Amino acid sequence: MKKILFATFVFAAHFFFAQNVFLTKVEKTHENTDKFLYKIDEEKKDAEYLGEIEVQGFSKKDAEIFSLIYKKAKEIGANTFALTPFENVDGSLQNFNPANYKLALYYLPKDQLLNQTGVLYLFASSEKDQKIAVNQVDYIIQPRSYMIFQTTPGEVYTISTKKLLGSAIKFQPKENSSNQYFQISATKIKSDETGIGGLNLKSGDIIGLEKSYAEFLSIIYNKQKAE
DSSP, X not given: OHHHHHHHHHHHXXXXXXXXXXXXXXXXXXXXXXXXXXXOSGGGGGSEEEEEEEEESOOSOHHHHHHXXXXXXXXXXXXEEEEEOOBOTTSOBXXXXXXXXXXXXXXXXXXXXXXXXXXXXXXXXXXXXXXXXXXXXXXXXXXXXXXXXXXXXXXXXEEEESSTTOOEEEEOOOTTOBOEEEEEOSSOOOGGGBSTTSEEEEETTEEEEOHHHHHHHHHHSEEOOOO
């Protein structure tokens, strides 16, 4: 009897604390072979609305959750998404809740995307504060947070972790260079987690993120001022 009760408890705990991804609305579908799934904001007015995804429950396994979102978005041909805030009874918008949120899905030609160049994004892992230096200026990024830096074409940028055996990378953006996305993490990333909708290992604990996944993180993580 005790074994049955324990198994029931484990199942119930998994059900209530697991994160689930549902395609809750399909307005239409779109035929395309686009591999990307980018975040949009003001471009929504020109995008074709396709449907909606709802995420229920909280999980620290962000790459796995995005993989589920990506697959469901591609079922209806979406290549862009935007956060759809829940409303209070009085019509005001609720604060973002990482345990329950909705994403509207759209199709938008890639040449209509805005703000795709000249920005550096640095994300912290979900476990603890991350110490970094950008061109020898020190910063601390809080868990599940990120900072953005405007870059200048031709200038060399050095990003390093503040550790004895830490990592460092350098890059030099050109005119109209694509945005750069990196995550600072003390956790080693397995090679089978790389690719579309995931992570691309760059240098030790400085990880280059695939753009679609990074833009998803910019919705579910907190934006922190670079001070």
